[in-house]
Amino acid sequence: MTIAMPPLDPAPPLSYFEFWSPKLFYIPVWIWAVWLALRYRGVRLPLIANPGLPASGLVGESKSHVLHGAGDDARRWIAPFTTVVRGTGPAGVAEALAALDRVGLSLPVVAKPDLGCRGAGVRPIRNDVEMEQYLADFPVGQTIVLQKLIDVEGEAGVFYIRRPGAERGRIFSLTLKHFPHVEGDGVSTLRDLILRDPRAGELSHLYFPRHTDRLDTVLPLGERVRLAFAGSHSRGAIFRNGARHITDALERQFDAIARDIPEFWFGRFDVRFADFEAFRRGEDLTIVEINGAGAEATHIWDSRTRLRDAYATLFEQFELLWAIGSANRQRGFRPEPWRTFLNRWLTERRLVATYPQTA
Template sequence: MKTLKRFAERLANWELWPFALIYAPLGPLWLWYAAKAKAFWWFSPANPTLTFAGFDGEGKKEMYDQLPSEFYPQTIYIQPSLTFEEVKKCVTEKGLTYPLCVKPEVGLKGLLFRKVDSEEKLKIYHERIGLEYLIQPLVEAPMEVSVFYYRYPNQPKGVISGFLQKEMMHVYGDGKQSLWELITQHPKAQYRLEEMRIKHETMLNVVLPAGEKYILTHAANLNRGARFTNLHKLIDEKLLSIFDPLSHRCQWYYGRYDLKCNSIEELKDGKFIVLEFNGAGAEPNHVYNSNFSWLGALKVFAHHWKVLYEIGRYNYRHNGVRYWGNREGRRWMKAASKHGELLERLDREILI
């Protein structure tokens, strides 16, 4: 009965549908833009300084290297060929202390993002991942937000079309129920029971004190169960003035910033840390958890595709930025898909 009930809940809530199903009605629109551009990868000129316009498979180093150093966390790039003694030396030389966070240099949907609070856990991660990854200090700022920004290349000012707060999936203790009981009642965690069981194995029977907050996943991504709160009413000229200069500096015309800050006021004063910039492949995630109907969300997605197409067309016609070739793009996407499958598998295996 529970399985049937969960299936019915998924069917009734479009936000729980598979990605391909959500976007299926927009397939003809993609082909229309491809025909107009005479290029299947019609978005590829949109962000000239990001590989494949930041659509998929791009690394974080490429993004961080274009930002002012004060706007992103101190970062160590670790090759899997390094011995763990060499990794420890890198951490010591940079003056980093635990807890740290680690994540793949080429990531996807928060997969393999881990909070590492001991040398032992870092060693496990290093020895099992087999991929280049980043070590960064854990940014403790209390707020994580997303800002969706775009700017036409011939315009000095851009548009912030989406602004939201992201809250990591968590439960609160009540002094009576075990962690497992709380997980099975959580509106999102109940769909990820196997993952929750493995990740929190040693805590499942613990009864949390009343009011104590327990984080179930430290990646504030929608697919990792994060909760979004729409902050659209807080968009103003002061917020826009933060991102226009970054767009001009980096030639990032379209995408979503994921940021940490102490407050919205401090963010608007330019005090924040960029965790990531997602380019042409970024989803306008402000439609989620915001009472959008599926049709309403599709309208938002279609509008952003129109903007993305127009930015790419302008850069192609006026700034000499080429469209990626059909075969070239397919090879890139095939490699990115294969890499994503590897991340999915490793995320299930590396449980720290």
Template sequence: MLFNVEKAIIQRITDWHNWPFYLFYFPLGYAWVWYYIKTRSLWFFTASNPTLTFGGFEGEAKSEMYTQLPSELYPKSIFISPALPFADVTPQLLRAGIRYPFVVKPDVGMKGLLFRKIVNEQQLKTYHSAMPATYIIQEFIDMPCEVSVFYCRKPANCKGSITAFIEKKLLEVTGNGSSTLEALISNNAEAKEFLSTIKKQHAKDLQTVLPAGETFCISHIANLYNGARFVDLTSEVNDTLHQIFDTISHQTQFLYGRYDIKCQSVEDMLQGKNFIILEFNGAGSVPNHIHAGKYNLPQAYKEILKHWKAMYEISRDNCKNGIPYWGFLKGYRFLQNSKRYFNKLKQLDKELDLNVR
């Protein structure tokens, strides 16, 4: 028993994928200091994406992204103020052509906080009454494949580069015709880590017996914090994919960051068809291919440093072209406000139980 405990502790310490944020990034702090010295700005990254607040590092609104994209490239979306009477929400849904089920999420969010799949009016009413800030109602994109594309382009260049392309595998279990959902989750190694959260979210479904071969999606949020698994497909990037994101980058002036995308298949994405952009994330984007199993810790750090260098060079060039870095006080106050806001969302995310996600 003691041996198993020691083994679990050692495994947790050596599994750098799940280290706390500050522990993981502490050894790379020297690079941030170096860029600060070179630019004389702690917030040098704010010039990397001129059309996103704070360069898209943190606290940017998704509405900023969507207004820059052609409407056919992102899901039908409406933005709802918490001050809006709930009776006025349904007419907006009808006008936008959004039907149940759909997803809701904060306009300014992170890490899947308060992302929910809504299946009926009562759930929407509960969500609306709890939300302290503007949120998005968005059509549910029922495509089987989710991918991420990391893109960088210097402002003077016509063409950029795709530095990473991954497929995200959602946390799912498959039925065998005899086991309950609770048993399937308990016996799934990837799901065990999230067991207490899962049981709360899916309490009404836990005793359901899944037919053999039927899959149950435990979480529709495709990030590490919700059990998603990443597959590195960077070697498959082709000219078509480069052309797609070069075109989008010139339309939006989005020069550095990660696109999260739903598509019918990886093959379709590589051919530039049947895909929808869920969102794009700027200077705060993590090159998630480091979590796809091919990289040890030194290699992961090397990838991060490579991306930070690209971000610095893009910001530097934009600054030379008249786009200033944020001043210290402006950036500090923005981060403090963001911290308070996200702490409120984190607490609400724990409390708001709609029994679906």
């Protein structure tokens, strides 16, 4: 029997630190980063952890640039996509559909900013009307990635690390991503169902804006409504630590994929799949995004994770990041200038605030 995902096991709705302000939560991590910069004699070493990516993919990387950089073997695992620039004229939808047609795609697709993070601006586009609205809400002159919609329930974040010179890389973290639903009872409104749910009720500020047109609608008995589309914790997806599901076959598959991306040593693959056991065998999976040095071992957002374990994971992740950067410095790579890096960060920060509402 095909199982898309393991069932959600009992867990607290939220950990007590899960939605702390990032400014508070990451204070110990930034202190650790300062120590690593002193220890490895280089504050910019993370910028050469992945020399094949601009700024190693730490910030401000182009999603399409990363995907286009994959070799032929790796590319066959990546969901087909194209890009379109948001223009100023009235022909936007026609141009977007023509761009899809040129690469053999058609609606439905997933639209997402080429430059962005944490699921900002990600939406499914199922018809011309939704495409027109997305384009209207998108900043003029910026690039949109249009990618085939992999409409399956299974999703995971596979964090891969390989030290330069090592015979083989490893999966440092595996996060299983569950998408929250509520189910109608024929009496309650969608608003009531969300508020009654132990977890969703705590995150209604994330879900209400996406469902404003149906919040006061009574859902028929048995009708399920998916509350979040983007597989991002900050957007309301539910994360579980999948470490016990890592297999040798899965690790070998991602090692082979990563080796076919020039100078890629550290980052996370976001993947979708219909059959969990096939995924564990490294089969029948589709990569929808590749994140570089700015990626995180997202299993820490499993609500069962203890705070000290979350910090231990992040400390190890950052130490590996600096160690790989140091090894690449010895191989002759040099980081980009501070001004270039800061411009990437400021540009991303400015644009993220202007993107359409995440689904």
